[in-house]
Amino acid sequence: MKGLNSLRVAVLLLSALLFQISAQAHTGLQKTTPEADSTIATPPQTIQLVFSGPVRLLKFELLGVGHTMPTEFKANPEPATEFNITTPGMHPGAFTVNWAAMGADGHTLTDTFAFTVAAPTASDAE
């Protein structure tokens, strides 16, 4: 009984210890163009994702406010570190990119980032 109580305490301590360890990312997203949370003047023709290691980009979703934007993304099982996705029909507004990839070690990565395309000003129109 004493041994079992010690074991219970050990397991609880272990659980507490494990949950203090911050998760360390596997292969991750290194850079995007446009940059996350940036505001750009011109609607981008392509969106670029650069990863720290080769990944298989399996999902790329571009959302405007309340609608999905068309892209020329096609999931390819071949791994790469850089992806350039053509985004026709971009316009001023707020956008969100949802992406998902699989690293070389089989771990799945999912994340999201946002950017804004600024509305043209009166001086731009002149």
Add this chain to the structure above:
Amino acid sequence: MFSLSGWEVAGLISKLGIYPGIAAALGGPLVLLFYHDGSRRLTRDVLVYIALAGLLAFHSALAYFLIQVGTISGSGVAGMFDWTMINLLLDTPLGDSSLLRLTSFVAMFLLALFYLYRIRELQSPPEQLFYSRLFALLFLCALIAAGSFRSTGHLAVFGNTAQLAIALHLLAFGTWVGALLPLAWLCNSPDIAQLKTNMQRFGAHARFILIVLLAAGIYMLTELLTTPSDLIATPYGFALSIKLALVGLLLLLAARHRWFLVPALGTQEAGLKLQRSIYVELVVALVLLCVTAYFSTMLAPPAGSAMMAL
């Protein structure tokens, strides 16, 4: 601070369910082949154990794959059955490893059922060949399942030596842990002299299993860490330290069995004492598996390790 999403928790739990399948396929037949007490009941119980572990592992492997599909689809539970995404992932190392696992666990389950049927049909206790064949076939299933870990995980990006090391590590640990539950059942045997002989024989065999386990484990450590200080300076290393501490605890328990409890076997009470200690060993092994599933899924080796240099 660390937080786990629902998908991550589900993925961890499903990954955890895979390990008992491999362990039961290795340890169960080993006990029947080398440490059998002659009772039909033990054969039946071990075969049911193998069948149930195979069934659990099959569903866990399937769940793990579908959870990854769901994670990537991002459409909730329904996204787990996105056929386009399923097809895509089947073309990745995850798909390869999942198919290997599913195949091996189905085979394991069917083999256990077949041998359960055979034992019912036999009028007399089966011969040694019966157990040898069972061991060989289930070992093959476990080998295929262990081989699936070559395609995914941190060591998947390493060369053949590291991948061989992880397969050996998994097979050795699975054999040891998988044998614990049948060994605990053996302690109910009224023939204490035979129990003592069987446990001593297991102790002798376990030395070889330990050598393979520790050698493969140490090699993997050298590949995954850059310096020994990574064990305390990085999250991955720290989690690995916890695993090493648990391995140390398991070794202490095993030593206690070998040098104290087994030599003291002489009465039914001594047998039950050994049984309780084996159950404690099993709980520690399960905690160790949880830790392994956690850090192999949620954490990455330190920057600068051999893996990151590739």
